[in-house]
Amino acid sequence: MRSILMLCVLSSLVLAEFESDLQLKLILAEPGDTIQLDSGLFPILGTLSMEGKQDIVIKGTGMNGSILDFSTQVEGAQGLSITNCKNITLEDFSVQDAKGDAIKCQYTDGITFRRVKAQWLGGPRSINGAYGLYPVQCENVLVEHCVAIAASDAGIYVGQSKNIIVRFSEAFDNVAGIEIENSTLADVYGNNVHGNTGGILVFDLPDLVVKEGHQVRIFDNIIKDNNLDNFAPEGNIVGKVPSGTGIMIMATEMVEVFENTIIDNKTAGTAIVSYFITEEETKDSQYNPYTSSIYIHDNIYRRNSQIPTLDHDIGLLLFFHFFRDIPDIIYDGMPDPSHISNNGLIPNARRLCIADNVDANYLNLELSKNFNSWYSPFFADFNTDANECNCTLEPLPEVILKIDH
Amino acid sequence: MAVFFAASPIFPSHPVLEHALPQLSEYGFFLEPIKEQIPTGLVLPYAIASPLFSDYAEKLRFIKVPKNETISHDEDLELDYPVGTFLIKTFYYLSDSRDLDSERRLIETRILKKTTSEWIAIPYVWNEDQTDAVLALAGHRTDVSWIHRDGTPINILYSIPNMNQCKSCHVYKNVQQPIGPKVRNLNIEFSYDEGKKNQLEKWISIGILESFNELSSLPRTVDYENPHDGTLDERARAWLDINCAHCHRKGGPAETSGLHLDLEESDPTKLGIFKPPVAAGRGAGDRKYNIVPGKPEESIMEYRITSTDPGVMMPELSRKLVHDEGVKLIQAWIKEMPEGR
Numbered sequence: 001m002r003s004i005l006m007l008c009v010l011s012s013l014v015l016a017e018f019e020s021d022l023q024l025k026l027i028l029a030e031p032g033d034t035i036q037l038d039s040g041l042f043p044i045l046g047t048l049s050m051e052g053k054q055d056i057v058i059k060g061t062g063m064n065g066s067i068l069d070f071s072t073q074v075e076g077a078q079g080l081s082i083t084n085c086k087n088i089t090l091e092d093f094s095v096q097d098a099k100g101d102a103i104k105c106q107y108t109d110g111i112t113f114r115r116v117k118a119q120w121l122g123g124p125r126s127i128n129g130a131y132g133l134y135p136v137q138c139e140n141v142l143v144e145h146c147v148a149i150a151a152s153d154a155g156i157y158v159g160q161s162k163n164i165i166v167r168f169s170e171a172f173d174n175v176a177g178i179e180i181e182n183s184t185l186a187d188v189y190g191n192n193v194h195g196n197t198g199g200i201l202v203f204d205l206p207d208l209v210v211k212e213g214h215q216v217r218i219f220d221n222i223i224k225d226n227n228l229d230n231f232a233p234e235g236n237i238v239g240k241v242p243s244g245t246g247i248m249i250m251a252t253e254m255v256e257v258f259e260n261t262i263i264d265n266k267t268a269g270t271a272i273v274s275y276f277i278t279e280e281e282t283k284d285s286q287y288n289p290y291t292s293s294i295y296i297h298d299n300i301y302r303r304n305s306q307i308p309t310l311d312h313d314i315g316l317l318l319f320f321h322f323f324r325d326i327p328d329i330i331y332d333g334m335p336d337p338s339h340i341s342n343n344g345l346i347p348n349a350r351r352l353c354i355a356d357n358v359d360a361n362y363l364n365l366e367l368s369k370n371f372n373s374w375y376s377p378f379f380a381d382f383n384t385d386a387n388e389c390n391c392t393l394e395p396l397p398e399v400i401l402k403i404d405h
Numbered sequence: 406m407a408v409f410f411a412a413s414p415i416f417p418s419h420p421v422l423e424h425a426l427p428q429l430s431e432y433g434f435f436l437e438p439i440k441e442q443i444p445t446g447l448v449l450p451y452a453i454a455s456p457l458f459s460d461y462a463e464k465l466r467f468i469k470v471p472k473n474e475t476i477s478h479d480e481d482l483e484l485d486y487p488v489g490t491f492l493i494k495t496f497y498y499l500s501d502s503r504d505l506d507s508e509r510r511l512i513e514t515r516i517l518k519k520t521t522s523e524w525i526a527i528p529y530v531w532n533e534d535q536t537d538a539v540l541a542l543a544g545h546r547t548d549v550s551w552i553h554r555d556g557t558p559i560n561i562l563y564s565i566p567n568m569n570q571c572k573s574c575h576v577y578k579n580v581q582q583p584i585g586p587k588v589r590n591l592n593i594e595f596s597y598d599e600g601k602k603n604q605l606e607k608w609i610s611i612g613i614l615e616s617f618n619e620l621s622s623l624p625r626t627v628d629y630e631n632p633h634d635g636t637l638d639e640r641a642r643a644w645l646d647i648n649c650a651h652c653h654r655k656g657g658p659a660e661t662s663g664l665h666l667d668l669e670e671s672d673p674t675k676l677g678i679f680k681p682p683v684a685a686g687r688g689a690g691d692r693k694y695n696i697v698p699g700k701p702e703e704s705i706m707e708y709r710i711t712s713t714d715p716g717v718m719m720p721e722l723s724r725k726l727v728h729d730e731g732v733k734l735i736q737a738w739i740k741e742m743p744e745g746r
Contacts, residue, residue, distance in 0.1 A: 020543045023544065023567055024543040026569070027542050027569060046546075046564065047570075049567070049570060051568075051569040051572050051573070074564075074725075075715050075722065076715055077688075077718075077721040083576075084579050099714065107579060127687060130684060130688070131684065131686070134684075136661050152686055157684075159661065207680060209663065233689050234689065237682075237683070
């Protein structure tokens with residue numbers, strides 16, 4: 001082999017040495033390699049990318065030690081982009097001020113984010129990138145001991161993926177703290193999610209390649225003070241989340257929410273809603289806009305008396321009816337009609353079940369009945385009797401990741 | 406100008422290095438001086454019907470099919486290039502784009518090589534003396550200036566993509582593929598030394614392309630730059646196809662968005678009509694739908710192709726400038742759509 005690298009490693013003043021050196025390492029890495037990031041603040045001008053690699057670790061000296069700074073980024077829509085890889089570990093570094101998403105990982109089986117931070121330094125602003133940690137169309141996703149701050153969509157966002165654990169992480173100052181979207185088999189636990197617009201979201205959205213998610217467990221999390229004004233750019237679905245939402249489960253099925261501490265989220269401690277709440281239309285014939293098989297149990301709710309958000313129709317309605325003492329668990333009352341049997345009842349396994357929570361007040365908005373005209377909800381007599389959800393469901397199984405370490 | 410750093414560890418056996426030569430001249434594609442880009446022996450120039458916009462760079466395209474080998478095709482008109490085929494594309498600027506005789510500066514040459522397993526992309530950057538182009542796996546950035554068509558001087562930090570960025574556009578179903586040279590894009594006339602001729606006919610006549618049953622019935626992409634070629638809809642769709650659909654199609658890396666812009670797509674929602682964004686973030690620009698028929702100024706698509714902010718703009722790569730002609734085309738196209746759902 002000729003002294004090819006001496007010739008091919010072309011650099012210049014504009015392609016800073018650190019950046020081009022790191023990018024070259026990402027291109028030439030071989031299975032088993034660890035790409036080490038030194039301590040320091042490294043300005044990066046373009047998206048760093050890794051493609052088609054297997055068994056690679058990118059490791060820094062700590063989330064406050066090795067910092068990739070994209071505040072002067074001139075090209076690319078991500079900070080770090082990982083595609084079409086297998087068994088990748090990202091550890092102990094931080095990505096800040098990316099122009100778009102901080103770390104996006106697509107088409108990858110086995111992706112671990114460990115002690116990684118994604119942050120926008122200027123705090124919550126709509127000019128911030130959309131997602132902090134963003135695995136999409138991946139399998140076997142592990143996010144642990146990570147931090148996500150000030151994403152204009154979701155701090156930790158797992159989309160169209162399968163086999164997922166998000167644990168022991170912190171998300172604040174984001175529109176959504178943690179979001180699991182169109183994904184299957186996810187465990188979200190031990191996280192501290194505070195000061196976002198919405199804490200933890202589990203959504204299924206229409207018109208996507210991966211159609212539906214299910215089997216999501218949310219447990220042992222602290223979900224507190226998620227009362228930040230919604231700063232998502234308009235047009236984004238997360239822009240519909242009312243400020244003051246603890247957990248929101250939308251248009252999905254088989255979700256178990258248990259043993260969480262859900263405190264002082266001013267509008268809805270936990271909301272279980274259909275896609276209709278967004279007032280968006282969809283022509284996706286394979287899309288199911290309803291929720292079913294949702295089990296909310298053994299959570300602790302606590303809420304200081306305070307008014308809900310007034311920037312959202314539902315918030316206004318809640319304010320009008322309940323003033324400062326808003327119910328903790330809010331259901332839109334839209335069961336999946338395909339599950340309603342001849343006797344008009346829904347089989348137990350498909351119901352919304354609420355059991356053994358501490359201090360949980362309940363509200364059924366009964367959308368289809370109470371929202372015929374713009375004024376009708378203000379005169380509606382909402383059902384606040386949680387007995388209609390008095391049932392239990394089979395616990396969902398634990399997620400087992402298939403990741404080699 | 407180029408700074409070589411020896412600090413990089415040596416990576417002995419990366420598969421790309423088995424194929425990539427250190428300098429462009431070593432392939433023997435061009436006669437010396439190679440900056441004239443005069444092809445040798447089996448290297449044949451070609452053009453495509455509707456080109457990708459890359460900051461108004463001019464492009465020279467060449468193909469080299471190994472001797473005695475033939476490009477075959479299937480019933481879907483997918484071309485199957487033989488192993489060893491090279492696609493070569495050189496990007497350049499004229500110092501005054503109104504004057505074809507003004508000084509020409511070659512910036513980069515991208516090579517796609519068909520190996521036994523897949524296509525690989527190999528980027529080369531031209532040196533200042535224009536004597537050769539040097540392998541640049543990690544990409545490069547360079548200042549480029551020229552006088553634009555309207556007489557205004559333009560200066561940009563031109564970006565030569567790295568190998569991964571090459572693939573980020575050229576990937577389809579996780580395999581790297583050529584984008585431009587499809588049957589419908591090649592089915593146009595080209596000025597050869599011996600005169601004008603349909604490219605497919607030429608390729609068949611010199612034996613590098615398997616013949617078709619009926620050449621005259623093959624599809625042809627319209628030239629979006631020619632207002633007399635096809636309908637407005639056809640021109641807009643041709644622009645979207647070549648500029649967006651390499652990612653925005655089923656099997657492409659932007660399929661997660663649900664926005665599919667390939668010429669073959671017919672579902673209005675997938676084309677963006679009243680389609681809310683999924684993960685656009687601030688790329689949505691406070692607009693609600695990708696396309697609002699009749700209202701380009703309310704359509705996210707228009708916002709993103711008009712932006713040069715890296716976190717907003719589309720396409721994500723290979724662009725520092727707005728493609729004014731393309732934007733006007735898309736605006737007119739959206740404007741022409743009947744309003745309402």
